[in-house]
Amino acid sequence: MEYQIISIERLFSFCKGVFVKMGFSEEKAQKAAHVLLSADKRGIDSHGVARLSGYVKQWDMGKLQSQSQSQIIHQTPSTATLDGQAGLGLVIAQEAMEIAIKKAQQVGTGWVAVQNSGHFGIAGYHAMLALPHDMIGIVTTHASGLVAPTFSLEKLLGTNPFAVAIPALEEPPFVADFATTAVAYGKLQILQRKNEQALEGWMQDANANPTTNPHAPKEGGALLPLGSTRLHGSHKGYALGAIADILSGVLSGANYGPWVPPFATAGSTSERTPPVGKGTGHFLGAMRIDAFREADEFKRAMDHWIRTFRSAKAIEGEQVLIPGDPERILEEKRLLEGAPIHKAVMTDLEQLAQRFEIPL
């Protein structure tokens, strides 16, 4: 069997246990496990428990501190810059969002640039933290070089995602969470394992020619920005990835571009030295709805927006989806039924279970 179904609850307590054994506080371990499991529930399997061993590797290499505490190093009433102190990105991003929310409560919006952090899991999780406060959450981050800008032979950007979460009243919230590439790297990894061909428009080879070889990014090739080709707007996907990189890296004082440090399990190139900043960066914001308009009025209009789009005439057999719909439907299912864990990930988890003496 290629996949094994495991309950979310069991995976959660296992992840939490591993983080505690690494020296993180009970609270931080819990916060971190929540982000990881959120990915597994929502079907972004590449960003969930599959990455747990990656965090352990970072910790083994001394690049991840379990005892440090993030610190605000600069601020104004609506902004802050946070030094993550080489802690766990999964937790630091939540701390940053809490600061953004507090500032939004005070002056309408809050924006936090983070340096010296690491991989923070799925961007959507952090953006959604704004929802219970009747705020819009906006989150971006960057990753190590895997994507070639339009015309480039070099991989200068990561898959740099954006997430935007917007509350509604009776309808579930609008939650967009997407990499700024034509395809997610997780999808390629699945094809790599199966040795199946990819689609044209997803990658270029070492000479910037189109390729369907799923291993291309490891062989001098690169992922393409959203838009795929110049004539189909790849310069726009490149611009989006660049904006994510500049807000996360240059504005915060973290590394940027090809200097963004690789995550232990990523398929990216090795670290470029010397660094040009501190660790990995993020950029997070929260905007109070009622800083612009009465919140219930807005949320009623969002319900109408969502219903208008969802009920639009669609091609046969399909429906116009609201960003976040597929993930939410899967989340409901997996909460009940558990998540399918790939055998390669199971092997990883079993090794961690042995090493840290935590039953899986």
Place this chain on the structure above:
Amino acid sequence: MEYQIISIERLFSFCKGVFVKMGFSEEKAQKAAHVLLSADKRGIDSHGVARLSGYVKQWDMGKLQSQSQSQIIHQTPSTATLDGQAGLGLVIAQEAMEIAIKKAQQVGTGWVAVQNSGHFGIAGYHAMLALPHDMIGIVTTHASGLVAPTFSLEKLLGTNPFAVAIPALEEPPFVADFATTAVAYGKLQILQRKNEQALEGWMQDANANPTTNPHAPKEGGALLPLGSTRLHGSHKGYALGAIADILSGVLSGANYGPWVPPFATAGSTSERTPPVGKGTGHFLGAMRIDAFREADEFKRAMDHWIRTFRSAKAIEGEQVLIPGDPERILEEKRLLEGAPIHKAVMTDLEQLAQRFEIPL
């Protein structure tokens, strides 16, 4: 001759003159003409003087008020909601950006949602207003239905652009300004005039099949979101267009989705009634660099970012471009040599010259 070269200066004073004859103050006419000409200089010809007669048509229809004054209807220290009072979007967006900049000076960032406005020209112009203040400018707006979300047969979104302007020190600024579609509508209009085929991936026909007929959007078809197909990420382009629409329309109290009123010269569907909000909306923000990090330090890092990308290995005969490069290079050229005005636009301008008794 299909095109006639006219100096930017002459076009500017003509546009300004027309706005003055419509009853706008000297100051507003000047502000409006600056945005229009900025488009002609930067090569976004569809958004420049080509639209002048469109504004006049709006005014003729009583949809554009030359004597009204925009008003702040809600605010917090870092936000405001502005009612444009059915004035000229070209001017209202600048007034909104001035408010955003003032708020950023006070509390670090400023964000303004605008309702009851109209077409504001090129988004990049307004975003760039933040640059001299050492701020990052972020601007989005929406337009009437021309784009089908992924799987949709209906045109529910406009080409809804985003613009982000980021200052550097010695290098010219980073200025991204792009529609959230695979292709700009202006490019299609050129093909429509020449009756030439478009590229696959730009549009769908009335049954959501791929088409290269440049007239398709007028014949029940639609533009496709950035990404072109679901498997190449069109749901991401759709999400981006949706975010632009929600921030510009739902958050501000303007219309949204298929209710966004058409601009007189747009190729979009007719107005959906009754309206769900007031006029067209925008969303503009300014973030002070030194609200996050010492400004010169940031700008030096931006120089390094820009030089790293610009000097990356590229495919033969090309160079990795920084967003804003092509527009800036064209701007330098057209400032000296003038802008090429299409004969159809010339006819328009000549009619305006006669009507308003302003020499062209």
